[in-house]
Amino acid sequence: MTGRLARIARTTRILSSVAAILLIAGCTNYYEIPIETPIKPKLDVSAFQRVLVAGFIAGGTDDVDGNLETTRLLRSQLRTKSELRVIDTDVLPLMEVANEDKGEPQELKADSARTDGKADGASDGKEGKSDPKVEARGEAPQPASADKAPVIKDAKDLEPYEHLFADVEYWKKIGEEYQNPLIVTGTVMFTPHQRSGIVQREEEVYDSFGRRRVVPVRTYMERKGYILQPKFIFIDGRTGTVMHSENFREEVLYNANQSTPALSSYFELMDRLIPSFLSTLSSQRIKGTRVLLE
Amino acid sequence: MPIRTLTILLLLGTSAAPLAADARSDAKKQVQFGIAVAQRGLWREAIYRWERAVQIDPKYAEALNDLAIAYEHEGDLEKARVAYEKALELEPNNALIKQNYELFKEINDRTTRKDSQDNQNP
Numbered sequence: 001m002t003g004r005l006a007r008i009a010r011t012t013r014i015l016s017s018v019a020a021i022l023l024i025a026g027c028t029n030y031y032e033i034p035i036e037t038p039i040k041p042k043l044d045v046s047a048f049q050r051v052l053v054a055g056f057i058a059g060g061t062d063d064v065d066g067n068l069e070t071t072r073l074l075r076s077q078l079r080t081k082s083e084l085r086v087i088d089t090d091v092l093p094l095m096e097v098a099n100e101d102k103g104e105p106q107e108l109k110a111d112s113a114r115t116d117g118k119a120d121g122a123s124d125g126k127e128g129k130s131d132p133k134v135e136a137r138g139e140a141p142q143p144a145s146a147d148k149a150p151v152i153k154d155a156k157d158l159e160p161y162e163h164l165f166a167d168v169e170y171w172k173k174i175g176e177e178y179q180n181p182l183i184v185t186g187t188v189m190f191t192p193h194q195r196s197g198i199v200q201r202e203e204e205v206y207d208s209f210g211r212r213r214v215v216p217v218r219t220y221m222e223r224k225g226y227i228l229q230p231k232f233i234f235i236d237g238r239t240g241t242v243m244h245s246e247n248f249r250e251e252v253l254y255n256a257n258q259s260t261p262a263l264s265s266y267f268e269l270m271d272r273l274i275p276s277f278l279s280t281l282s283s284q285r286i287k288g289t290r291v292l293l294e
Numbered sequence: 295m296p297i298r299t300l301t302i303l304l305l306l307g308t309s310a311a312p313l314a315a316d317a318r319s320d321a322k323k324q325v326q327f328g329i330a331v332a333q334r335g336l337w338r339e340a341i342y343r344w345e346r347a348v349q350i351d352p353k354y355a356e357a358l359n360d361l362a363i364a365y366e367h368e369g370d371l372e373k374a375r376v377a378y379e380k381a382l383e384l385e386p387n388n389a390l391i392k393q394n395y396e397l398f399k400e401i402n403d404r405t406t407r408k409d410s411q412d413n414q415n416p
Contacts, residue, residue, distance in 0.1 A: 040405075291393065294326060294356060
């Protein structure tokens with residue numbers, strides 16, 4: 001009963017606002033006009049010419065390497081959609097670095113993650129440097145000891161590593177090595193997810209005359225999918241301090257009998273949040289329509 | 295003497311309405327010109343015209359609405375907000391102004407949300 005009343009009230013409201021618009025439109029001259037609202041970037045990155053997507057502390061499913069995939073994807077997006085020059089280099093083994101952080105001198109820490117520091121995939125051929133063949137394909141190279149990585153299954157497991165992002169000395173050293181770029185790093189959780197409940201789907205039915213109809217049917221359904229929770233941290237390579245950080249959460253669910261590869265779900269979810277990520281560094285224009293009045 | 299005062303008051307009263315009508319008519323000319331140039335993409339000129347219109351007739355809600363749209367287009371969201379709110383203050387039941395404002399708020403809220411996340415600790 002309450003639901004019906006609410007529906008009636010909602011319909012009345014919609015009708016009255018439509019009537020009001022028609023009434024005003026009848027009395028006033030109005031002109032629809034397309035506009036493009038420029039949105040300033042969240043960060044002023046004018047002081048930087050280069051950007052280093054350093055790597056991520058990633059966890060969740062073993063089917064997708066959140067660190068490598070996120071690094072590779074962000075580098076390729078920044079290469080085409082930002083004015084900053086993207087530094088192509090090895091992905092920093094941040095989990096290792098965070099583990100070593102307990103009492104190890106800065107020199108050793110930086111050495112364990114050292115790379116050539118040249119932009120555009122240039123390499124001098126030393127051990128642990130970028131593989132030019134891999135870089136040419138636009139793929140991020142494998143970190144030296146990815147197999148040693150401890151297991152991170154949920155957001156709580158990330159906590160012991162988070163202190164690394166506040167390690168000003170470490171990031172300053174990385175910044176010096178790469179000629180003071182803007183550093184992008186953070187955490188990525190990509191976890192399998194399951195949910196069951198009533199969902200509405202469409203079903204084909206045929207009546208006694210053989211006519212086809214599509215009717216909505218509400219059924220109980222088991223669904224499974226993934227949750228992607230990245231946290232992007234932007235660090236000033238000149239000072240090693242965090243300039244900005246942002247959390248995102250996206251999820252996708254499929255029918256339980258549908259088999260969707262984890263990697264394609266990962267890209268589907270990343271596609272949704274890439275515009276927000278890019279808007280941190282570069283300006284955007286939002287298209288819309290408004291009504292000018294006389 | 296009281297007759298003379300009464301006559302003056304009466305004259306003033308009758309001339310006030312045409313004066314207001316004149317102001318609206320002058321402002322409307324500016325608004326119309328602003329619309330014509332905005333449709334050709336000359337938003338800066340449109341802003342100048344609509345600002346003139348609001349100076350001439352500060353109670354012209356439609357001019358404030360148009361000005362708000364132009365500020366929005368120029369990315370000056372704070373000025374746009376102020377202009378929309380003034381327009382709605384003058385004509386709270388104008389559904390077209392309300393509709394424009396709602397669309398504006400969606401964008402404005404998004405940027406405000408962004409700002410609040412700035413300098414957040416990791």
